[in-house]
Amino acid sequence: xxxxxxxxxxxxxxxxxxxxxxxxxxxxxxxxxxxxxxxxxxxxxxxxxxxxxxxxxxxxxxxxxxxxxxxxxxxxxxxxxxxxxxxxxxxxxxxxxxxxxxxxxxxxxxxxxxxxxxxxxxxxxxxxxxxxxxx
Numbered sequence: 056x057x058x059x060x061x062x063x064x065x066x067x068x069x070x071x072x073x074x075x076x077x078x079x080x081x082x083x084x085x086x087x088x089x090x091x092x093x094x095x096x097x098x099x100x101x102x103x104x105x106x107x108x109x110x111x112x113x114x115x116x117x118x119x120x121x122x123x124x125x126x127x128x129x130x131x132x133x134x135x136x137x138x139x140x141x142x143x144x145x146x147x148x149x150x151x152x153x154x155x156x157x158x159x160x161x162x163x164x165x166x167x168x169x170x171x172x173x174x175x176x177x178x179x180x181x182x183x184x185x186x187x188x189x190x
Contacts, residue, residue: 093137093172100180103169114159115186126187127151133164133182137175141167151186160184 119125127150134143144164146157172178 093135093174093176093178095135095169095172095178099170100178100182103167104182107163107167110163111160111184112186114156114163117159118153118156119188122153123188125151125153127153128186129157129160129184131160131164131182131184133180135169135172135178135180137172137177139169139171141165141169142177147181156186 115125128148129146129151130148132145132147133141136142141164144161146161149157151157169178
């Protein structure tokens with residue numbers, strides 16, 4: 056299977072296994088603890104993830120050379136700030152059993168930039184990255 060087809064399968068698997076949350080509430084600076092909701096359309100979130108999928112796939116490809124049958128899922132939760140920067144990443148679950156891939160995914164997510172959320176607050180996203188070798 057060629058790389059383009061493998062990338063497509065990766066995207067389809069990621070899309071099927073993902074859940075995104077498009078809103079979050081955070082206290083706004085200078086509002087005496089009043090809550091401000093930020094929101095991003097799920098489609099916009101998925102578009103940015105798609106733009107960066109090769110970075111995450113590269114994390115997997117490095118380990119796949121060492122372990123040709125390596126496969127699994129990494130469930131991530133990340134926070135997009137009011138400026139569109141990813142400011143926090145937590146890996147909620149992983150079936151890969153590969154701390155190096157998990158840490159690589161976490162580091163890559165921290166470099167991503169999203170559009171500014173509507174409302175100026177943070178947006179929490181839960182997304183599953185599915186990894187499997189090309190047949």
